[in-house]
Amino acid sequence: MATTATITISSPDLVTDQLALTTTCTMTKAGNSTDIAQTSGLARTNFTVGGSSPFKSKVIYRSNDATSDGANKVYLKNLSTTATEYFTIFIDQEEMGRLYAEDWAFFPWRSSDGTEETFIITIANTWAAGDTWDFDGITTTAANSTVADIAAQIHAQNFPNWTTSISTAAVTFTARVSGAAGVVTGSTAITGDTVTTAGSGSAAVTSGAVGTRSESDIIVVPSVATTMDLEHMLFYQ
């Protein structure tokens, strides 16, 4: 068994000849017959947004969630039973259409990703046990004065918005989500970090690159501020 999607469109009275169309596609990776391998699973998202129109949107899938230009597929369904309630579906900034009550959609998704911000800090000069480096809400407290050990401590943290890799005393940070988040402000500058040291310890940024935003996030806007629910699922490479 693989992953399949079957559509049946039927109408006894739209045209003289009864309309009865059925098509099944087996979801495969781009350009070959290998079965698609990953799914988000079926999910339900509530929109109780309050406020006034235009109502607050939600990102249902970010471009980071799937392979760019893969054979990704998205399923959406408006679970509302009130005929006038609809979700407006946007890809990036462009409107696809309105998903009215009980309507569903199934479509391929380009998932064109942007680039993630990245920077490198190098732990240097004189550190002492108890010195700290704060960033992204995480405080790393030096266990000793060895710069490579302190870098390893930083690398061992789980930053909410960044992943890390390490080379001796240099730690490379990469944003989890693409976009120009404003943390990296230049090739040698970031905002929001603090070194507290008894000596001359430093965590200088030795390189950095500003990110660019994704161009195909799936954004959904409800038509009312009261509760609406969207069912959704992503199949991706």
Add this chain to the structure above:
Amino acid sequence: MATTTAAISLTSDLLSDALSVSTTTTCMKAGTTADGLDQMDTGYIEIPTGDVYDILSLQTSDTQIDKANKVYICNESTDETYYVSVTVKAEVIGRLYAGDWMFIPWGAEHADSDIGLESSTGTNKITYTLFHEGRTLLAS
């Protein structure tokens, strides 16, 4: 009223528990449960490489704008490397590979919300159907 239903069935063994999702919608006019979409445009077309070709276009002040239109597109090509890039209002939604189909709402919120297809490999064979509640006709 015309009654047109669209059903989808998704099955997969990707998860530990077999996935089986089925749902049906009756294609209604915008914001009502009393009146179904009663007009349909359909076609079969070959899309050559080289450009984005609009298969569904709007006129300024078209009555389809902000309605509950539905669009079905199927790539009938059989070579698995073939695909068309599907655009709405010049924004690429995704790649519709050989054998794949899609079914989307088309609010057509602006007169340039055309649906276009671009073949990136060989000539792709495409079937499409638009279910709608009326459009602005051009006088000859």
